[in-house]
Amino acid sequence: MSKVLILAEHNGDAINQSTAKVLAAAKQLNPEAIDVMLFTGDASLAGQIAGHEGVNQVFCVTCGDNHDQLAASIAPTLADKGKGYTHVWGPSTTFGKDVMPRVAALLGVNQVSDIMEIIDANTFKRPIYAGNAIITVKTTAPQIVATVRTASYSADKTSGGSAQIEESALSTAAEHTSFVRLSTGDSDRPDLQTADKVISGGRGVGSEENFEIVYQLADKIGAATGASRAAVDAGYVPNDMQVGQTGKIIAPDLYMCFGISGAIQHLTGIKDAGTIVAINKDGDAPIFEVADVGLVGDLFKIIPEMMEKL
Amino acid sequence: MKILVAIKRVVDYNVRVQVKPDGSGVATDGVKMSINPFDEIAIEEALRIKEQGQADEVVVVTIGSNDSQQQLRTAMAMGADRAILVEADQAVQPLQAAQVLLKVIEAEQPGLVITGKQAIDDDNNQTPQMLATLWNRPQATFASKIEFVGDNQINVTREVDAGLETIQVALPAVVSTDLRLNEPRFVKLPDIMKAKRKPLDVQAMADLLPNATGEAIEVLQHEAPQPRQKGIMVETVDELIDILKDKGLVS
Ligand SMILES: Cc1cc2nc3c(=O)[nH]c(=O)nc-3n(C[C@H](O)[C@H](O)[C@H](O)COP(=O)(O)OP(=O)(O)OC[C@H]3O[C@@H](n4cnc5c(N)ncnc54)[C@H](O)[C@@H]3O)c2cc1C
Ligand SMILES: Nc1ncnc2c1ncn2[C@@H]1O[C@H](COP(=O)(O)O)[C@@H](O)[C@H]1O
Numbered sequence: 134m135s136k137v138l139i140l141a142e143h144n145g146d147a148i149n150q151s152t153a154k155v156l157a158a159a160k161q162l163n164p165e166a167i168d169v170m171l172f173t174g175d176a177s178l179a180g181q182i183a184g185h186e187g188v189n190q191v192f193c194v195t196c197g198d199n200h201d202q203l204a205a206s207i208a209p210t211l212a213d214k215g216k217g218y219t220h221v222w223g224p225s226t227t228f229g230k231d232v233m234p235r236v237a238a239l240l241g242v243n244q245v246s247d248i249m250e251i252i253d254a255n256t257f258k259r260p261i262y263a264g265n266a267i268i269t270v271k272t273t274a275p276q277i278v279a280t281v282r283t284a285s286y287s288a289d290k291t292s293g294g295s296a297q298i299e300e301s302a303l304s305t306a307a308e309h310t311s312f313v314r315l316s317t318g319d320s321d322r323p324d325l326q327t328a329d330k331v332i333s334g335g336r337g338v339g340s341e342e343n344f345e346i347v348y349q350l351a352d353k354i355g356a357a358t359g360a361s362r363a364a365v366d367a368g369y370v371p372n373d374m375q376v377g378q379t380g381k382i383i384a385p386d387l388y389m390c391f392g393i394s395g396a397i398q399h400l401t402g403i404k405d406a407g408t409i410v411a412i413n414k415d416g417d418a419p420i421f422e423v424a425d426v427g428l429v430g431d432l433f434k435i436i437p438e439m440m441e442k443l
Numbered sequence: 444m445k446i447l448v449a450i451k452r453v454v455d456y457n458v459r460v461q462v463k464p465d466g467s468g469v470a471t472d473g474v475k476m477s478i479n480p481f482d483e484i485a486i487e488e489a490l491r492i493k494e495q496g497q498a499d500e501v502v503v504v505t506i507g508s509n510d511s512q513q514q515l516r517t518a519m520a521m522g523a524d525r526a527i528l529v530e531a532d533q534a535v536q537p538l539q540a541a542q543v544l545l546k547v548i549e550a551e552q553p554g555l556v557i558t559g560k561q562a563i564d565d566d567n568n569q570t571p572q573m574l575a576t577l578w579n580r581p582q583a584t585f586a587s588k589i590e591f592v593g594d595n596q597i598n599v600t601r602e603v604d605a606g607l608e609t610i611q612v613a614l615p616a617v618v619s620t621d622l623r624l625n626e627p628r629f630v631k632l633p634d635i636m637k638a639k640r641k642p643l644d645v646q647a648m649a650d651l652l653p654n655a656t657g658e659a660i661e662v663l664q665h666e667a668p669q670p671r672q673k674g675i676m677v678e679t680v681d682e683l684i685d686i687l688k689d690k691g692l693v694s
Binding site: 144202203204205208226227228230231232233234235237238239241242243244245246247256260261262263264265266267268269270271272273274307309310311312313314315316317318326330354362365366371372373378379381386387397398404408409410421423424425426427428429435438439442443 | 454456459460461462469481536537538539541560561563564565566567568569570572573575576577580581582583584585587598601602603604605606607608609611612613616621622623656657658659660661662663664665666667668671672674676677678679680681683684686687692693
């Protein structure tokens with residue numbers, strides 16, 4: 134029987150939804166037990182996970198000086214605890230991608246990255262080549278260390294659980310690495326990774342100033358905002374808005390994009406969206422091959438018209 | 444200081460990869476191969492650090508088939524000083540790649556190791572983190588900026604989901620590159636000629652690492668992704684809004 138240990142993610146104030154998504158995936162293993170490990174400066178966060186049904190125990194490891202986000206500091210504690218489990222899983226977010234391979238290396242196993250489907254406790258599907266191929270992989274390693282592709286799972290929303298919380302202090306803080314600062318583009322818009330609706334823009338938007346109309350439309354319908362790599366590289370928008378193979382992989386109910394051509398690296402980030410709407414002035418743009426609804430036209434005419442009519 | 448850059452030969456990012464009909468793999472015959480784009484960024488960064496006088500040698504290494512010599516030559520045409528090919532008969536998985544790279548580190552003693560954040564063939568995103576762990580040194584993944592601060596310390600700005608995080612790490616360390624770190628230079632013809640004379644050392648993986656540890660993950664099957672259903676084209680904004688309203692996506 135399987136026993137799963139999950140690495141929880143948080144932003145200092147709240148547990149990230151990615152944790153509930155990994156939990157949803159872990160439950161599909163029908164395991165004997167699911168425990169969660171949380172590294173935090175604020176132990177009160179543990180309660181947010183303990184309430185999920187099916188979680189047995191939360192190991193809350195308290196850390197000072199932002200060591201809670203540093204892979205080199207937390208991986209040894211997670212790996213050590215992980216020895217008692219068959220599966221040690223984290224989210225396929227930048228946090229999970231940073232930490233989990235360290236855990237795998239400490240446990241002497243290769244990692245299964247980006248699980249998108251669980252066949253059985255040892256067999257999984259995952260995307261390669263920017264999602265152009267899906268492989269079925271099997272491992273009989275004593276600990277299966279993996280990251281879970283969050284866009285493939287809906288967050289576990291159960292409540293009423295009463296996991297035991299065990300507190301301890303971090304004893305593996307790295308001396309060679311220290312946190313300096315985090316700059317986030319503060320915005321009131323929904324979070325790109327969990328939003329139901331996303332509006333995004335590409336190189337076709339043309340400038341940072343022009344992006345204003347994309348934001349206005351997003352605010353009008355309560356959407357998060359995203360972008361293509363080209364828009365980020367050109368400095369129109371910050372890096373955390375990049376959607377795609379090497380940016381964020383998202384699965385909103387509605388994805389509406391303006392001035393994005395539809396390169397394969399971008400498409401892999403949106404292929405789980407419910408409805409894809411594309412607006413592009415080039416009728417031959419590859420984005421129309423995947424769009425559920427396409428409209429050929431100039432975004433600078435179409436967005437104002439939508440603003441007026443919505 | 445010496446900088447070691449790890450590169451991988453992969454199917455060029457412009458190629459639309461096709462799964463073979465029997466599910467045994469993806470078609471690579473006659474397909475254009477290139478340096479993994481993130482690794483090109485890693486080479487460029489190493490060269491810039493050297494040009495700024497912070498390093499005196501840039502060594503590139505790859506683990507792969509003999510054909511990978513092409514990519515090592517390209518790296519030397521960009522400006523790397525020499526190259527090491529660790530020849531492997533089969534593709535290596537990240538834990539084994541990290542073990543080989545550690546052997547190379549032990550021989551070369553670099554002050555900084557730069558890698559890509561992920562190889563765009565297997566999209567694993569593991570090797571640099573594993574290497575840093577086995578080496579017992581810091582890692583700074585997804586770098587968009589590297590700054591030298593004082594002796595033996597670098598500040599690395601990292602592209603994370605929440606925005607940009609800066610961490611300070613002591614050297615030696617492993618840094619993995621993200622897209623915004625730099626724009627790699629183009630190779631000029633005379634440099635290609637010059638690169639032919641630069642040293643390229645070939646070693647067999649079996650000699651360098653006779654006892655790799657850790658089970659390989661078995662690949663049972665390849666399949667093409669589920670295609671999305673064909674959509675429709677509309678002519679006007681009104682039609683578009685009607686559809687969105689019908690689906691309950693806007694009110
Ligand atoms: C290693 C690697 C990783 C990558 N990762 C990612 C990734 O994660 N995400 C990503 O997005 N890309 C990624 N890319 C880049 C990708 O290959 C494309 O270059 C990029 O997605 C193109 O962005 P774009 O569609 O905005 O720009 P373009 O391809 O230049 O397209 C702009 C589009 O705007 C349209 N347009 C112009 N003006 C208007 C107007 N007024 N109204 C309407 N339409 C207009 C044009 O017709 C065109 O189709 C990656 C590339 C590499 C090599
Ligand atoms: N076979 C290899 N030889 C040299 N470097 C590699 C190899 N495989 C991976 N790397 C390095 O590790 C990075 C991440 O690869 P991966 O973990 O496979 O996604 C790559 O961008 C390379 O810099």
